[in-house]
Amino acid sequence: MLLKVKTKIANEVATLHFDGVLDISTVESIQTSVNKLIDIHEVNLDFDKVTFVDSTGIGTISKILRKLNSEGVTATIRNIPPGVFEVFEILGLPEIFGEKVFQIKNA
Amino acid sequence: MSEVKEEKLLYQVCSLLLKAPEEPEVFEQIAQQLCRNLQMACCSIWLARPNGGVGQQRLAFSVGEDNLPPDLPTLDFKAAIQAMERKGALNWQKSQVNIKKQRLLSLATQLSSHGDVVGAICLWFVNRDIGKHIVSLVTLIAADLAQGLHNYRNFSGSNHKRLSKELEIAKQIQTSFLPKKALQPEGSSIAFQSITAHEVGGDYLDIFQTQNKLVGIALGDVMGKGIPAALWMAMTRVTLSTIAKSGVQPHVVLEEVNNTLYRDLVERETFVTLHYALYEPVKKILLLANAGHLPPLVFHSATGQYELLKVKGAYIGGIENKKYQLIGVQLMAGDVVLFYSDGVTEATNSSGEQFGLNNIVDVVSKNSLFGAQQIVDSLTIHVSQYIGNCQQEDDITFACLKVG
Numbered sequence: 259m260l261l262k263v264k265t266k267i268a269n270e271v272a273t274l275h276f277d278g279v280l281d282i283s284t285v286e287s288i289q290t291s292v293n294k295l296i297d298i299h300e301v302n303l304d305f306d307k308v309t310f311v312d313s314t315g316i317g318t319i320s321k322i323l324r325k326l327n328s329e330g331v332t333a334t335i336r337n338i339p340p341g342v343f344e345v346f347e348i349l350g351l352p353e354i355f356g357e358k359v360f361q362i363k364n365a
Numbered sequence: 366m367s368e369v370k371e372e373k374l375l376y377q378v379c380s381l382l383l384k385a386p387e388e389p390e391v392f393e394q395i396a397q398q399l400c401r402n403l404q405m406a407c408c409s410i411w412l413a414r415p416n417g418g419v420g421q422q423r424l425a426f427s428v429g430e431d432n433l434p435p436d437l438p439t440l441d442f443k444a445a446i447q448a449m450e451r452k453g454a455l456n457w458q459k460s461q462v463n464i465k466k467q468r469l470l471s472l473a474t475q476l477s478s479h480g481d482v483v484g485a486i487c488l489w490f491v492n493r494d495i496g497k498h499i500v501s502l503v504t505l506i507a508a509d510l511a512q513g514l515h516n517y518r519n520f521s522g523s524n525h526k527r528l529s530k531e532l533e534i535a536k537q538i539q540t541s542f543l544p545k546k547a548l549q550p551e552g553s554s555i556a557f558q559s560i561t562a563h564e565v566g567g568d569y570l571d572i573f574q575t576q577n578k579l580v581g582i583a584l585g586d587v588m589g590k591g592i593p594a595a596l597w598m599a600m601t602r603v604t605l606s607t608i609a610k611s612g613v614q615p616h617v618v619l620e621e622v623n624n625t626l627y628r629d630l631v632e633r634e635t636f637v638t639l640h641y642a643l644y645e646p647v648k649k650i651l652l653l654a655n656a657g658h659l660p661p662l663v664f665h666s667a668t669g670q671y672e673l674l675k676v677k678g679a680y681i682g683g684i685e686n687k688k689y690q691l692i693g694v695q696l697m698a699g700d701v702v703l704f705y706s707d708g709v710t711e712a713t714n715s716s717g718e719q720f721g722l723n724n725i726v727d728v729v730s731k732n733s734l735f736g737a738q739q740i741v742d743s744l745t746i747h748v749s750q751y752i753g754n755c756q757q758e759d760d761i762t763f764a765c766l767k768v769g
Contacts, residue, residue, distance in 0.1 A: 282590070312759070313638075313707065317588040320683075321634045349638060349657040350679030 260284065263291045271300040277307035280315035288315075292322050301326055306337035306363060316349055323355045337363040371502050374402045378506050382513035387521045392425040395510065399488070400429035403499060406469070407437060407489035411445040412514060413482045421445065424484070424517075430491060434464040440471070441487050448473040448485040455504055459495065468492050472500070476507055478515035486510060532564040532592075539565050539595055542602055544572040550580050550646035552698075552769030556737035558745050559762040560708075566760035567594025568706045569601050569639070575612035580646065583609070584704040584764060585639035585658060585681075593635075600626065601637050601681070615641040615654035616691035623656065623681045623689075630682030637681040640704065649696040649768055654689045656681045659707055662722070664729045666699030671726050701733050701740060702766040708759035712748050720751050737767040 261284035262277040272295050280288060295301065303322075311319070319335070326333040338346065343362045346352065352360050377398055381391050396408040410425040423445070426438065434440075440462060448458060455474050462469045472495055473487040486507055488495075539561075548555055559570055567587035575581050583605050587594040601622065608621045618641050630636055638658040644651050653661065657680030660673040678689045696702070703725065712720040728747050732740045741763065748761060 312711070313586065313588045314590075317635055320636065324634075347677075348659060349636075350677065350683055353677065353679045354683040 261287050263287050265291055265294070267295075267298070270298055271302070272298045273302040273304060275304045275306070279310040279312075280308055280318070281310065281312040282314040285314050285318040289318055289322065292326075298331060300332045301334075303333070303335045304337050305335055305339065305342060308339065308342055311342050311345055316345070316351070320351070320354070323359065327355070334359055334361060336361045339363050370402065371498075374398060374502070375505060375509075379509055382509060382516075386513060386516045387525075389424055389517070389521070391513070392517075393427065396425035396427035399503070399506070400427045403488070403503070404429065404490075404493075405488055406430045406433055406491040407441065407487075409441050409445065409487045410510065410514075411449070411485040411487070412518060413449050413484045414518075421449065421484075424514075433489075433491070434467065434469065436464075437469075437489065440469070441489070444471050444473040444487045445485040448475045448487070449482055451475060455507055457500060457504070470495060472503070474507060476511035476514055478511045481515070483511055483514040483518060535592070535595065536561075536564045539598070542599070543570060548572055548574055548580055550644065553644075553646055553649075554737040554767045554769065555580070555582075555764065556741040557762070557764040558741050559760070560745075560757070561760045562708070562757045563591045565592055565595035566590065567598050568708065568760040568762035569598045569637075570762050570764055571602060571606060572764060573606065573610070575610060575643070577612035579612055580644040581609050582642045582644065582704060582764060582766065583639065584706065584762065585637050586706045586708075586760070586762075587637050588635045590759065597630075597635060597637060600629075601639065605639070605641065609641065612643070614691060615643055615652050616689040619654045619656045619678070619681070619689045620687065623684075623687050627682055627685050636683060639681050640676075642702075642704070644766060649698070649700075651694045651696055651702065651766075652691060653694070654678065654691050656687075656689060657683065659705060659710065662703045662705070662725065662729065663694065663696070664701040664703075664726070664733050665697065666701070666733050667697060669730065671730070673722075696768045698768055699733070700768040701729055701737075702768070703729055703740075703744075703763060704765075705763035706760060708757075708761035709744075709748060709763055711759060712752050712761060713755060713758060714751050715753055715755050720748055724751070735767075737765040740765045740767065 260278045264275040266273045274291055323333055378395050381394055385391050392410045396410055399408045406429055408427050412422040412424050457472055457474045460471050470490045475482055476484045569585040571583045573581050587597040604622050604625045609618045640655040640658040642651055642653045653674055655676040655678045660675045662671055664671045676690050676692050710721055728744045732743045
C-alpha cells in the first residue's frame with residue numbers, strides 16, 4: 259500500500275495532494291510533508307484520491323490539525339470521498355476541529 | 366603491522382560479526398584477535414544498556430600478557446564508563462597509569478549506531494606507545510563493531526527470548542481482561558470474540574453486571590496496534606469499569622472516562638473510540654452512548670430489517686469536558702445486536718477488498734434464529750475464511766446480544 263504526496267505552494271498557501279491509503283504504513287509521509295512547510299498561512303489537504311484511512315491515519319490527521327491550529331495556520335481537508343468522510347464523522351472529527359475544516363467531494 | 370595483515374584482521378572481525386551476530390562469544394573472539402594482532406595487553410568490549418537492565422555489560426575481556434596489575438578490570442570499567450558518557454562516537458581518549466614500574470596506556474572510545482550509544486571498546490598497552498596507524502585501524506574496526514553491538518542488543522537470542530516471554534505474559538494478562546464467560550441475562554444470550562493481530566492488541570471488550578442488575582457492554586478501539594495500544598486499552602478498561610459498575614448511565618460513563626483520560630491521551634497524541642451500552646433484560650431496553658466508535662448493528666427478526674444505532678460523539682481524547690448523547694432502543698424477542706470493532710469491517714481478503722458491513726449483515730441475518738454463541742461462531746468462521754492466507758492487519762473484536 260502506498261501514499262503519494264504532491265505539494266504545491268503559491269502565495270503562502272500550500273496544497274498537498276494525496277493519492278493512496280493513509281494507514282500505519284504511510285502516515286510518516288503525510289507527517290513529513292506537512293513538517294516541511296515553512297512560512298505558510300494556509301494548508302489545504304486534498305483527499306480526492308485517498309481510498310482508505312485507518313485509525314493511525316485518523317490520529318495523524320488529528321495531530322496535524324492540532325499543530326497547524328496552534329501555529330495559527332488555517333487548515334482544510336478537501337475533496338474527501340464519501341466513504342472516508344463517513345469514517346471522519348463517526349469518529350467525530352468535524353465536531354472536534356470544526357465542520358468547515360472537512361469538505362466532502364462533490365458527486 | 367603490514368597492510369595485508371591489517372586487511373586480514375578487518376576481514377576476520379567482519380566475518381565473525383556476520384557469522385553469528387546474536388552470540389556473545391563473537392565479541393570475545395574479536396577481543397582475542399585484536400589482542401593477538403595488535404600486541405595488546407588487554408582488550409575489552411562493552412555493551413551499553415540505556416533502556417533498562419543493571420548497569421553496563423562487559424561482553425568481552427581478553428588478556429594478551431601475563432603479570433598485569435590486578436586492578437586492571439576496575440581501571441577498564443572506569444575507562445569504559447567514561448567513554449560511554451563522553452559525547453561523540455569514535456572519539457578516542459588516551460590515558461596513562463603507572464603501576465609498579467609498568468606504564469599502562471589505555472585507548473577507549475564510545476561506540477554508537479543509529480544515533481544511540483551501543484557500547485565502548487577499551488584497548489590496553491603496557492610499556493609501549495600507540496602509533497597513529499593503530500588508531501586508524503581500530504577506528505575502522507570500531508565502526509563495524511558498533512553495528513555489531515547494535516544488532517546484538519536488538520536481536521540477540523537472549524533479548525529476543527526475554528521479549529517473547531514478556532509478550533507472552535502480556536498476552537495472558539490481556540486475555541484475562543476479557544469477560545471470563547459472557548453473562549447470560551434472563552431470557553437473552555450474549556457471546557463474544559476477540560482475535561488480536563499481534564500478541565497484544567488495542568481492542569477493548571468488557572461485559573459485566575452492574576450493581577443495579579443491568580448488563581454493561583463496552584467495546585472500544587485504541588488508535589494504533591500492539592504494545593502501546595494494549596497499555597491504553599488497560600487504562601481505558603480500569604477507568605470505565607470503575608465508573609460503570611454502579612450502573613451510571615452510558616453517556617455519563619463516557620463523559621467521566623473522557624475527563625479522566627483526556628489529558629494523557631492528548632499529550633501522547635492518541636485516542637480511543639468507545640461505546641458503552643446498558644441492557645435491561647426484563648424490559649428489553651438498550652441504552653447506548655458513543656464516543657467515535659462504529660455504530661452497533663440491530664437486526665430486527667420480526668421484519669428481517671437491520672438498523673445501525675448511530676449516535677454522534679467525538680472519540681475519547683477529542684474534546685475536553687465533552688457531553689455525550691444517550692439513546693434508548695426498545696428491543697423485541699429475537700432481535701440481534703452486534704457490537705464490533707473496525708477490524709471486522711476492514712478485514713481484507715487477497716484481492717484487497719474489505720469484509721464490510723454488508724457481509725456482517727448477511728451472516729447475522731442468516732443466523733438470527735440461533736443463539737448469540739452460534740452467531741458469533743458463524744461470523745468468526747466467515748471473517749477467517751474471508752481473510753484466508755492474508756495477514757490479519759487489525760484486532761478483530763465483536764460481541765453479540767441475542768434478545769430472548
